[in-house]
Amino acid sequence: MKMLGYNSQEARYLNLEKRYMIPYFSYSQLNTFITCPLSFQLTYLSGKFTPTDNKYTLLGSALHDVFELQGKQLIAGGELTKGQAIKRFNQQFIKVGKEKPQHFADKDDFIKMYQKGITAIENYYEIYGDVKPLFVEKKFFGKVAEGLPPAKSYIDRIDGDDPQDASTWILSDYKTGSSPKDKSYLREDFQLALYCAQVFAQYGAYPKAVQFVHPVPQKTQTAVHQGNGVYKFKNQREPVVEFSVSDTLIRIRETIADIVEAYEKGEFQEKPHAFTCKSCFFYQNGLCQPFDEQQQGWANI
Numbered sequence: 001m002k003m004l005g006y007n008s009q010e011a012r013y014l015n016l017e018k019r020y021m022i023p024y025f026s027y028s029q030l031n032t033f034i035t036c037p038l039s040f041q042l043t044y045l046s047g048k049f050t051p052t053d054n055k056y057t058l059l060g061s062a063l064h065d066v067f068e069l070q071g072k073q074l075i076a077g078g079e080l081t082k083g084q085a086i087k088r089f090n091q092q093f094i095k096v097g098k099e100k101p102q103h104f105a106d107k108d109d110f111i112k113m114y115q116k117g118i119t120a121i122e123n124y125y126e127i128y129g130d131v132k133p134l135f136v137e138k139k140f141f142g143k144v145a146e147g148l149p150p151a152k153s154y155i156d157r158i159d160g161d162d163p164q165d166a167s168t169w170i171l172s173d174y175k176t177g178s179s180p181k182d183k184s185y186l187r188e189d190f191q192l193a194l195y196c197a198q199v200f201a202q203y204g205a206y207p208k209a210v211q212f213v214h215p216v217p218q219k220t221q222t223a224v225h226q227g228n229g230v231y232k233f234k235n236q237r238e239p240v241v242e243f244s245v246s247d248t249l250i251r252i253r254e255t256i257a258d259i260v261e262a263y264e265k266g267e268f269q270e271k272p273h274a275f276t277c278k279s280c281f282f283y284q285n286g287l288c289q290p291f292d293e294q295q296q297g298w299a300n301i
Helices: 027-035 037-045 055-075 082-099 107-128 183-188 191-203 245-265 274-278
Strands: 135-142 151-159 170-174 209-214 219-227 230-233 242-244
Touching: 027 037, 027 191, 027 245, 037 245, 055 082, 055 107, 055 135, 055 151, 055 170, 082 107, 135 191, 151 191, 170 191, 191 209, 191 230, 191 242, 191 245, 219 242, 242 245
Parallel strands: 170 209
Antiparallel strands: 135 151, 151 170, 209 219, 219 230, 230 242
């Protein structure tokens, strides 16, 4: 039964687990909604679209595949040499270039993305070439807070001293862009905090650290556990970015409540933004027109 209004703040959070229209939530779901509610509706609820890749996600997918295979080989007692990794990347990315040329402006654009991938692999091997992880692409699924639907995530890489002692773990998420994330992004984004919440919910301990690994510029942005689920980023000038897992869970609850309210009211509004719209599948394919047609280009943002 749809609820078209809320009589109190308490009702807003009532039965969120049952009212959420998807069996589980993920970082991608919530981040998509925050970025653009209409994109969330079209992606996760319409049943009509599976947004196609762009050149950035194609590169990221090819690199993630290489890094995952290299980690699995080390765990199994084998290896994937840098040469073998580059060969695998070549096979995948060149195939993509032939099958989906529309994702690249021209041949030079394809070559630029290809070279970025090679740089990422070379830099990755300088750090992790012979470092055996505890886990790669480890799945987490379960409740992180009372009253919320279960959360689902796959963590790219976990290093540590003991596979049973989560307090020794360092969780890594690969980012294959050209630059590290700025402080504004680190303050607002909740991906790493959600991972910490999931580890704590399953193992009863917070990981030692969490980080974004940027192999293209060969940078790592690491947040170290300070105690009680509070993390602080290393090697930053003041003000240093911190985040709290408990505060993040409050924000996640708010976002899920926003999604439920949008669903029950049938109101998923587009959120125009110059960068995100330009690379959005729905905008590119004419499925969303967030701009004033009487104004030109991006001037009406």
